[in-house]
Amino acid sequence: METMKIDNNQLLRFTTAGSVDDGKSTLIGRLLYDSKAIFEDQLEAVEITSKRKGHEGVDLALFTDGLKDEREQGITIDVAYRYFTTPKRKFIIADTPGHIQYTRNMVTGASTANAALILIDARHGVIEQTKRHAFIASLLQIPHIIVCINKMDLVDYSEEIYDNIIQQFEEFSSKLYVKDIRFLPISALDGDNVVNRSENMEWFQGAPLLNTLENMHISSDINKIDARFPVQTVLRPQSKEFVDYRGYAGRVASGIFRPGDDVVVLPSGFTSKIKTIDTFEASLMEAYAPMSVSITLEDDIDVSRGDMIVKANNKPTATQEFDAMICWLHKDSARPRAKYTIVHTSNEQKAMIKEVVYKIDINTYGREEDDKSLNMNDISRIKLRTTRPMMIDEYRDNRITGSFILIDDATHETVAAGMIV
Template sequence: MWEISIRITKKSIKVKMSIQESNQLLRFTTAGSVDDGKSTLIGRLLYDSKSIFEDQIAAVKASSEKKGFDYVDLSLLTDGLKSEREQGITIDVAYRYFATPKRKFIIADTPGHIQYTRNMVTGASTANLAIILVDARKGLLEQTHRHSFIASLLRIPHVVVCINKMDLVDYSQGVYDRIVEDYKAFASKLQVRDVHFVPISALKGDNVVERSKNMTWYEGPTLLYLLESVHIASDYNHVDCRFPVQMVIRPHTLEYQDFRGYAGRIEGGIFKPGDEVKILPSGFTSRVKDISLNGESIQEAHAPMSVVMTLEDDIDISRGDMIVRPNNQPQTGQDLEVMVSWMNQRPLIPRTKYIVRHTTKECQAMVKDIQYKVNVNTLHREEGIDRIEMNDICRISLRTAQPLFFDSYAKNRQTGALILIDPNTNETMGAGMVI
């Protein structure tokens, strides 16, 4: 989420926003089965890249000694909840930040237990890259399939499969090759294109930041090198112009009584002053008068920049409207086909009413039908389902009370995403991807 604040001066209206340089910031998530070493891997990345303070290291060393370990338990750097430390598992999504001279990173360390799959969906929803860990001793497990399918469903552009705990199989190339072939066979059924494989030992540090001396047969890059070099500038849709309006800026002062700006985050395409645009749902057209960032006019803006846009004409525009190009418009309608990851203990039942939140728009909706549930192990469709339980993934037909302006999730991860909210409790019930 981005934040916006307004400061009015005599000369200008300053709009300050938090914005990320799309090619300098990599958001990635870790996924895998229980005890595959996800938290340890993140701890190793932070430790070897010198991204943690000395007092944090001292605290982790003390906790490790208290537990009777003869090594530093780096997983404690991410497992912050008391219940996590006591059980030795990850429950909640832990976000961590670190940086190298080449790139900045935001990590979402997600749980491996089946009952916390919804947490994995939350952590992966904004990721550019997914690291899927596989225990070299166990090979592919149910959660490996489940998380790989979710990564494919969420259209995460890049996947790095880390075969971990290679030190426990004597750094065997044969074990590594067998797991790689098994994963390739499973991934061939998924919509995953950019896949890399790295044999590592998170505990020992092999091929995480430094190249391993124990696996000279591996000639590929280390994990950190992959994270620093993967190309993510093309992950955003820079063709289809989409600007959902989040806020209308209308200062109540005499000096700026004629100012009307539209603030929001560009979710696709490139906008420039002078471009002809169309406003949905009204259908009125105008031209972009000015685009400002941090109070200064800029010559072009692209996804995922947060900007303020002004138009040459006074048009009735409010939160939830969308500014697009006249010759390149999203789909508009009230009937949607959606893949849903169910995230609540209360089941999904047809004819139930929810609140849909899509980009900056909210409206009522009803689930018309459950078409099928996906078996994440076989990827087969189970039809004739009359209810969906927590952590299930299914395809539903959705009817909204108001028209939405959307693209398919495969085309645009922002305008193709939505969430279902319980109107009584305001709980998030499910995360949806428009087909």
């Protein structure tokens, strides 16, 4: 297993979540500014704009608010990704709008995150959006949550207020499954505990935010046990050199494949052995997630896009009916027993929502079993039926083969994102 070492430690993907005016833009701007991760021309442009607006110093929010112009022009930008690097680590930030109607955007931005930063305004404490964002982070199984209690400068850096907010958060977060929750008192505007330690809150003994992010242990969220290879296309090169070549190209979703492995092609159930694993440059002795390769088999069997190659002794569930937790993303409500296209790995087919089992009340985390509607931002458990068998794992075991999206056949818009349970 020595060859399975995948260096994820250098890259941390994190998402930011908070309600409007909690200071997300300022916090990201402060991170970029104080860690010197901003190009000189960007800095000059922001300094000029800040002066024109009458600010004494640099308006940190301007580093991230460039998308407001696009939104005002009617251009849809759901999630903005920003990249920065420190000597210790590379970072990708998924920045999502804070309005309550943008819950769907957090689902998009958080789906691949290693950590979530949830901002709370120290003056207001825990609000509905805080609970909503914490629940989504738990639902998506983000392993680390950092609760940034911001604007501590506006409450006189009160340790008592900070402790009260921690108590409020812990009262409802005890119902969630999150491996690691940390709390941090900050002032994004003044820089307290963002990159540098705060001189105004000496009562807080923890590390600043950037140091916490740099040293956070990130275990790979790739399932290394269950071997899954969704076939994207069949390669039949039209050249004399490869006249008999028949390869199945795709990206390894999880696990390890090696030449000689006994495999099964699903849903047909045909069995064979792996003959070769090829890339454009060379043949490989093994392939693992998230490598893109072409697999050839020893037997000439029928394999097509949407099929899945798996180990003979470790198969996913092949089924046409299953339960899932979904977030409804579209402004239009779900139509009763309407048909949608489900996209699951490389498999696309028709699906029908058979039943809405229950909806989640974000305030109480209770189940609403009487309301069977699905409206934008609703988080619900549903029963789905597909026209052909799908090869699935539970989301908690495999993020790739345990997730899917639903597309409206009439508009071709994505209407829901789902996690198989």
